Amino acid sequence: MDGKVLLEAVEALVKIKKVDRNMVFDALEMVLLTAYKKESGSNAKASVSLNRETGEYKIYEEKTVVDEIHEDSENAINEITVEEAKKIDRSYEAGDMLRIDVTPKNFGRVAAQAAKQVMIQKLREAERGSIYDEFSGRxxxxxxxxxxxxxxxxxxxxxxxxxxxxxxxxxxxxxxxxxxxxxxxxxxxxxxxxxxxxxxxxxxHPGLLKRLFELEVPEIYSGTVEIKSVVREAGSRSKIAVYAMDPAVDPVGACVGPKGQRVQNIVNELHDEKIDIVRWDEDPAIYIANALSPAKVVSVSVWEEEKSSYVIVPDYQLSLAIGKAGQNARLAAKLTNWKIDIKSETQANEEGFGETDSADLDDDILGDIESDMGEEAKE
Incomplete structure (x- = not known):
């Protein structure tokens, strides 16, 4: 194979597939050496000299100059007598290393096949590497x-x-x-x-829901609205807690979108998975009340050390707060990372946990919660 043709093939591979040039030449040297040994049947020590500027290559066998070759020696194949070495260059003495050009005359065809093999291999490796780099970043x-x-x-x-x-x-x-x-x-x-x-x-994965909101809601993408927590029971119901630093921005309304279109687009993508969008609050009592959407909450008592809470809801809201098979309460607990014990007003009074024991939500907070639990929370 002509050195110029080989060089052009390497340069094309480097340019099109962004493969490291030296890596291609290293692989070529290895394959050329393997091809030579297979072609010649020789087990002698050999090396390839590949000029990376011209593409020209030579194959050399490496011999140690000795006074006499012992045919039964394991190294005999890698030795040459002083007499034979001096025919090449009179300066050689015993102990010197000699490199003999053994490039076969008709090696071009073999070299071309070897080069093709490397090109295919490197193309495959480059393709795999670029695909991995592209998707690992995603x-x-x-x-x-x-x-x-x-x-x-x-x-x-x-x-x-x-x-x-x-x-x-x-x-x-x-x-x-x-x-x-x-x-x-x-x-x-x-x-x-x-x-x-x-x-x-x-x-x-909950991350799918989070990323869909980031793609659908400009305020989340810009950072105006922040997603604090996401939990899912995929295909059934999800809850997502959102927050806005600017009190003038309604984070729930931003996620719901005009006429509910933004959240509806996500619901459609997830094949009618119900999504509750709730307002995050640094006050755990308010946050827990919000998280139990769409149920209305009378009061929430919290114990910081145990990360547990006692929630009182109107009697007629108890089943809604707990949800089918406990789903609403379970998702709310996961969303807030708090243990939530829900009781109706009647149950709370029977247990002696009435208004004097619990932390009532004031009228303003209840108003906000009820507002958020309206059209903004998907049943």
């Missing part, structure tokens, strides 16, 4: 793909340059997708494997 992000096929309840998603994997455990129960359906997923993990990068996707 862990925790939302990505849109196209459903390709489904096998053993695992969905494979076309992400453009690579397929993403949506395992059954990361799918929302009851969701069904057909080939060519568009799908938004959370990039859960990017793994390096011998077959290339593996992109693990999720539809159940």
């Amino acid at each position: 862990e925790g992000d939302v990505i849109t793909g196209v459903v390709k096929w489904n096998e053993s309840r695992t969905i494979f998603v076309d992400l453009g340059r690579v397929e993403g994997i949506l395992p059954f455990a990361e799918q929302i129960e009851g969701e069904e997708f057909q080939p060519n359906d568009k799908i938004k997923c959370y990039v859960l993990e990017v793994r390096k494997t011998t077959k290339g990068p593996e992109i693990i996707l999720s539809r159940t």
Whole structure:
């Protein structure tokens, strides 16, 4: 293979695929050496000299100059007598190292095949490396793909340059997708494997809901509104706590959007998953009351050390506050990271935990909570 042609191939690979130039030459030297040994059948010590400026290459066998070669010696193949060495250069003496050019005359074809092998290998490695670099930087992000096929309840998603994997455990129960359906997923993990990068996707991760709000609500994207906490029981119900430093900004209203369009877009994307948007507050009592949306709360008592609370709700709101199979109370506890014990007013009075024992929410706070629990909280 002509050195100029080899050099042009290397430079093209470096330019198009952004592969390190020296890495390509190192690989070429190794492959050329392997090809020579296979072609010649020689086990002698050999090396490749590849000029990285011209692309010209030579293959050398390395010999130790000795007075006499002992044929039964293991190193005999790597030795040359002083007499033979002096035929090459009269200055050689016993103990010197000699390099002999053994480049086969018709080695161009072999070299071309070896170079092609390296190019294919490096193209594959470069492609895998760039895909890994691209997607590893997107862990925790939302990505849109196209459903390709489904096998053993695992969905494979076309992400453009690579397929993403949506395992059954990361799918929302009851969701069904057909080939060519568009799908938004959370990039859960990017793994390096011998077959290339593996992109693990999720539809159940709370991060998906958070990122969807960031994409849908400009105030969150700009930092005006902050997402404090997100919890999900994917496919059923979610709660998200939001906060705005500027008291003039309504964080719940911003997330709900005009006529509820912003939150509705997210609900549609998650196939009618119910979403409660609640106002975060540094006062745990107020925050817990908000978190129990859409239920109305009479009072909340908190014990800081135990991170526990006692919530009183109107009798007719008890089942709503607890939720089906305890879901509303369970999500509120996860959202606030507080233990929540909910009692109706009748139960509280029977237990002797009435108004004198509990921290009532004043009228202004109750008004705010009831406002937030209206159209802004999705039932």
